[in-house]
Structures are given as structure tokens and as C-alpha cells.
Amino acid sequence: MLEIGLEEVPARMIAGAEAELCKRTVLLLARERLISTTGSNVWTNDGLQVDGKQVAWCYSTPRRLAIHVTGVSSKQGDLHDLVEGPPVTAAYKNGEPTAAAHAFAKKVGVQVQDLLRTQKTKGEYVCARILRTGRTTAEILASELPKEVLGLYWAKNMYWRAGKPERFVRPVRWVVALLDSTVVPVEIAGIAAGNASRGHRILHGEAPVIVEAASQYREKLRAASVVVDVAERRELIRKALDAATRTVEGARWREDEALIEIVVHLTEWPSVVLGGFEREYLTLPEEVLVTVMRDHQKYFAVEGADGKLAPYFLAVLNSKADEAGAEIIRHGNERVLRARFKDARFFWDFDQKTPLAKRVESLNNVTFQKELGNYAWKTRNNWAAAEMLAKTTLSRGIKVDESALRKATEIAKTDLTTELVKEFTELQGIIGGLYARAQGHGESVAQAIYDQYTPASIENRIPNTVEGQLFGLADRIQTIVAMFGIGMAPTGSKDPFALRRAANAIVKILAESGLPLTLTDVLDSYTGIVYADMDPKRKDIPRDIDSDETLLYVRAFLRERLNFFLKDVRGFAYDVVNAVLAAEANDVRDAIARAEALTEVRGSEDFAAISAAFKRIKNILRQAEEKGFAIGSAKDAALSPEAQQLADAAAGLAPEVALLRQERAYGEALALIASLRPAVDAFFDKVMVLDPDPVIRGAHLGLIDQVLRGFSGIADFSEIVTV
């Protein structure tokens, strides 16, 4: 049983650290042969199960990380070990042991005549069998456990002791380390382990909580008003939220898993109070109210039976207040929320004095990226891209309100200058949309602005309107091309401008909207001569940020994001995705349709055979190329019956398959291709493709090349992994 007592650890870091401590400790014990993890290991949020039996439990609260492992030996078993020494050639001269042999024997503590030999690839070596006496568990833990604890990953560390001997997330204040009921002499960050834990700061106070035996840990802490089990706290909080909400008729609390996880890691003994606010604040937009409650106060919002926001909130406390105490705490939280809402309303009213249209000029003072330009520059470039996308869309028969799109583009970024966005940066875009609506810009304009950052993550919805979708594409491709142009492309885990997210959004919008646009259309919308105009030192040298090289990289980047989308978001098998994208990787919706059709047929026996055959065709063609064999045409020679049969079958199917492809009836097209199987099988069975006669060989190669080309338009089947 190990518990690290800490000053309050940031909520966002606890779950990861708890799991890591559990893993590190268990692996240490297994490595040192102190526990057996033989069997099927299942790591859960609660610890580790081996063959269905829980052997490790992990716990955490803001003030502690803990782990309890059962079945730990008190001592390592002794071990016979083979230690390798010098080469035999160096160890013996004329059959007599040399100084090297004696030195080795002395080092490992055996008699020189007991030395053994072992054959290695590099030659024969001397070796010795020695007995390693197992160390006690306490001894091992004392030397190894501190390294594991101090090796935990934290997003942000600090020093606290003079001389700065170690860094950790927050100061370590106590350590409990027990083997059953014996204290393990571990020292971590200057703190010697004992059996004294601490309870809830307020509910229990400073008196030590003595844990006499490892197995008592959970209950001892519970008695000190600390629920150490995270899942249990989560459940308590959910139930308390339900119970508090039930006091308002027809009300429901707004589910918010992310917020639940935060409050779970902010509390040791959670409870909930329901508070209220004046109805007048409900005239503020719901987005603002919810942001204040959730992001700033960590309150849950409450909605009425009609789904609309109700004038209540739920605060999760780290205490168990009685009726009177709860009243005081409710009152305090209400006061704070009221002040916050008052602020928000003050900003809202203040911002209306300068409507968005009047803020366009001030975008000159807001930097987008210092090497590129300000938001006025960004806005001009966004329009160049949006206009081109609108024209393409219109030319393909989809209606676009161009004037609304233009207006939306023009004022989309002006909310950056408003007080409300300065206060609630996470509402950027949304505030702009709300202001545009309030300032009479019409629904199309308002909605496009409102939706400009959605989808922010791959789970979010796409913009609701065509104008919003087009602006979303334009804004993002402009950013991506411009950033790539100045060398800010994402590398490895570094993506400071969230360009991957931007590209994911482009793919998602193309996938889920009805826009008749391809990735190439999007990329082409932002080409032409585009200059960075704000680099103060290089004002006289306009920089071409969309060079051919840049566009090449962006194209590859978008393709990689499409690959990610199909695989990780839509869940297609990697070989299906590779096959589909090898054929064509430009039209997102078409790629999805092809991937669906391919997934459908890939399990069938005929199709697997076809895939294998295509792979074979590719290999043969590659060989032929390497050997310099000419590829002719099937018509060049008199073919064997099997070859002729394949040629006829392929020629017969080709027009039908092409027609189905055109109609995007990919499932039927693939079924048709699979029907080639008997002809293909017979061909490979009976025909020697690389015939010694160059004319016949050329004809064969021409035939299989034609089959490959003719039927690979939906997917490159040779990419499909077959068993």
C-alpha cells in the first residue's frame, strides 16, 4: 500500500498520474519478481485484473495518489544466473586458464575450475553459474519506489525544497508505505514513509489518520471524510446532482461529462447544492450563461421540461454541509454568479455601442500572425477564398447567398475586439454571431459567423448553412496555406496553430455537407498571388506564401487528414482506406462511399481471391519492368483459351463497371468485378505469363495491365490484406 500525500494537484492531471503510478508500481513489482502477473492482464481505471481477479487497486483525490497491490511476496526468490565472461580463446592458453579467466572467476565468486562455456554467434565464451540471493521486498521498494514516483509525468512541475533536489507537480507532504502492517522504509522527496495519512482538510482536520494495515486504507480514509475511490465519487456526484435537481419540478441537469471529471478531481467528499439566479438574466444568450457557469464557476446548468435553460445551477462542494451550512454556501455561490452575470450583461450592453460593422477598421490592430498580417489582411484573404468557393459551388447548381457570405466574411473576426470575447475567449465566433443577429444582419450572416469555429473537434457538428460551411472552409484553408507558407506546418506532436484540427474540420465539412466540392477545389480556392504583408522588417519584399512547393505539402497534409478521418473517425480498416485512397483521394464523400462498398465485399471469398490476383498482377508487372520486358497488347498474339477467356470477360465487364462507377453504385460494381474470379483463377492456373516468346509475353502483360487499370478505379485492391 502506497499513498503519496500532496498539496492539491491540478484536477486535469490526476487521472493520468493515478494510472501511471499504478502501472509503474505493478511493473516494478513484476520486474522484481515480487508479484505474478502471468495470465491475461486487464488494466482498468481502478487498477489491474489478472485472469479476471483484481490484484491492484488505484485511488486518487486532489491531495493523494495511492495504490494497493495484493499477493506481494515479502522477499525475492533466489535466482540462478548465467554470467558471461571473456572469450574462450582469451581465457585458456594451451588448456590452462589465463589471468583473464582467474580474474573473471574472482569477480563472480566461483572457483576457476567451475567455469562453464557457452556458444554465441560471435564465438565460444566462458561463463559462470552464480546464485543471486533474493533481496527483501522492503529493501527493493526503499531503493526503487522513489524513482518510480519521482518519474511520474506532469504537464507542469515545480521546485519547493531549498537546493532544488527534485521537481514534482506540487510539494509532497506525507507518504504512507505499508507491507501489510509494516512500514516500508521509503523516502520520497525528503519525506520518510509512515502509516499516518491525512483526512479531509476541514471535515477531519489535521489529526493524523493511522492506517494500521494496508487492507484498511479505504475505510480508514472514509472515516476521515475522504472517498479515495474515483468511481465512487463520480457516482456520488451524479446521484447528488439528481437529488438536488429533483427539488425543481420538471427540471434536469445538463449532462456534461468533462465537467463531471473536473469536479470529481476537485473533491474528497463531494456534495451538491442547488442555487438560483434572477430570471432577468435569462435574457442573456444561453451560450454566455452556460459558459459563465461551466467554465468560470464549474457549475452545472439546469434546464426545464421545455429544454430551455432554467434559472438554477448546481455547485459541487468539497464538504458535507448541514441544512444551515448549505444555505450559507448556496447564498455565497449565488452572489458570485450574480456578479458574473452582471459583468456579462455590462459587457454585452457596452459592446452594442460599437456595432460589429463599425469594428472592421480596428481589425488592422489585431495581429493574426506576426509574420503574416493582421486580421484585416486575414479577412481580405478569407474573402478571396470564400468567393472562389461560392462561385464553384454555384456553377455546380447549389444555391449560395453570396452577399450574405460576403458580409459574414467581412465582419466574422470583429468580435475579437469586443469586451465579451476578451472576457470569454472560448465564445469567439459565437458572440460574433449573436451580435450580428442582434444588430440586424440577418439570419444567414449571423449563422455563418456563429458557426465559424465549428467543428472545433471531430465530434462537433458542422455549420448549419451553406454560407457557414463555405466560410468555414475558406477561413481554414487560408490559415493552413499561409502557415505552411511561412514554415509553421505541424511537426510530430507540435501543432501550435492547431492546423491538424483545421484540416480535420475541412474534411468533416466536405464529408457531411452537401457541398459539391473536393479537396482540390478547396485548395485551389486559395491560390494566385498571396502575399504576407505585415512582416515589418521585410515590407518591401512581398513573400509568395503559396508557392508550388507549399501547395504540394498542403495537398499531402489534407490527404493525410482524410486518411485519419476515414480510419480513426469513420472506423474503416487501414487496408480499405489505403486501397480507396490509392485509387483517388480528392472527393471526400466519394471516398467514403467507396470505402463502405469495399468494406462490405472484402470478406467474400471471391473478392479475397481477386485482391490476391491483383497483388500478383502488380508484382508481375513490377518484375517485367525491372527486366525491361515490353508491355504489348492482348491483341498482339493468338492467346491461349484461358488468356482469351480473361480478355473477353474483362472486356465484357469493363463498360458495365464503368457505368456503375459513374452512378456511384460501388457495391454492385465491386460484385461485378468479383465475378471475374473464375477467369482470373483459370488464367493464373494455366498460363505462364512471362512466356519466353516476347510477343506472347507482351500480349500477356498487356492483358493483365489492362485488367489492373480497368478495375482499380474504385480502389487499389492490391492494398487489401488477405489471409
Add this chain to the structure above:
Amino acid sequence: MQSFWAARGCVLQQPYDVEVGAGTMAPETFLRVLGPKPYRVGYAQPSRRPADGRYGENPNRLFKHTQFQLILKPPPVNVQELYLESLEAIGIDLAKHDIKFEEDNWEWPAGGAWGVGWQVMLDGLEITQFTYFQQCGGLDLDPICAELTYGLERIAAFLQDVDSIYDIVWAVDPETGARVTYGEVRLAEELQFSVYNFEVAEIDKLWTHFNLYEAEAQSLLEKANVLLASEEADPAEKRRFPLLATYELALKCSNLFNLLDARGAISVTERVGVIGRIRALTVGVAKAYAVQQVS
């Protein structure tokens, strides 16, 4: 609060008499945290943030608020417990409230200073910023120190249960029961300084002042660096060099920057550059000060 901390060995200082944006910027924090010498100090510090002014119209926002600033160098192991006791000492019965330490890291880029810590939440109200200082003036601290910054207006409004800071009762006449509120004392100041900060302050004059203070600070720093690096110079000569005055000139620049910012005179692009100029001064003073201390 003062009695509580004085009883724990803290020097009770008076507010620093030059404009600052936060208690951290007063030399009792900014310079004392440098070097190895233990120090404990507490003081109330009026803190000016011109852009936060709301003409006295917003019940929760002030151009000038008051911080109670506390430095514990090095921090005792029970620093959090001491902090909680200090809340009890000013009349907050913690058993009746909900208190949480929520992650909130602090930094002052223009001072090359940062630390990790928490905002302390009392019934949902942020009442204190609790920071373990890691770096100041661009120098790594050893030992580090704990900085507790109590928001006095907020705490007073909480204790008196008023919705507006301006309704806080500042004094009561024991004979007549007549009350003097925060608003009576400070509302005019909030209004007039908002007018000055947002509308009236002359931008070119502010820049002129800024440049003058900066130039003087720079020239002093240049002299200080030569003197402090010299091996022949008399240690007494080094000790009498007016680095404390140089630091005040840097603080003047910081306040002028805030005023220019409130006037909307600093574009976002310029911002980084101007902060860099102030940082050059504060970091310059901190480095020289660290050397002077061991001269």
C-alpha cells in the same frame, strides 16, 4: 490579518508609494525574493490596473483594488494550513463553507516572473491567489517562496454579504452608528481615473514620460553593470549604487505602459515589443541586485 501574520514573524510593511499593478511588483516582493536570505513580509498594496476601470459603474471591477500581499521565503511545510488559519482569523468559519484549491498558475512577463499555484475558491469566490514563485526577474529562485495575494475588496464584500464593492462598510461611528462606505471613499476616484485613463491622458506625453524613465533607468543600469562587474571597485561603492531607485524608474514605465494600453495606444503587434523593453529593465535590475547583495 496583519496581526495573524505578524505573530508568525512577518515584517508588516506599509504599501509601496509608487504606482504598481500588483503587490508582486513592490520591491518588498520583487527584490526580496531574490537570493538565499529568508524573509517574511506582509503588506496591503493598492494595485492600479487602468484598463480594468469601469467608471464606478460595475459593482465588481475596479481600476484600483487592494491586495494583501504576503511573502514566505522559504515556505514552511504547513503553509496551506497557516493560510487557512489566517482565514479563520479574519472571521471565516471554514466549517460552514466550501473551500477549494484550484489550479491557477501565475506569471508577470514584464517582470520575468512566474510560479505555479492555485486560486483559492471560497463558496465559488476567488479570494486568494496562492503561488509558489519559481522565477523572478528572469532568475531561478532558491529557495523558492510562497506568495499569498488576498483580494481585500472581495473578501470584505463576502464577509459583509454585499453585492457591490461600493456598499462595503469601511467605518462605523461607534457613537452615532453613522457608516462610511467604500463608495463614499473611492467612487469619485474610480470615476475620475477611468475618465483620465480611457479618455483624457495625452498619449504622446505618456510616451514621452515612458521614454524619459526608460532612458534614465537604462543609463543607470549600464553604470551598475560596469561597477558591479569591476573587481577593483570598492565594495562600499557597489553597495551605495541606487538600484532601488532604478527599479522605481522601471515601475514607472510599467504603469505608463498600462495607461497607454488603456488608451488603446498600443497595438497588439507593438505590445510584445514594449513589454520586452520593460522586461529588459526589471530583469536588468534583478540581476544587478542579486550581484549587489553579495558585494
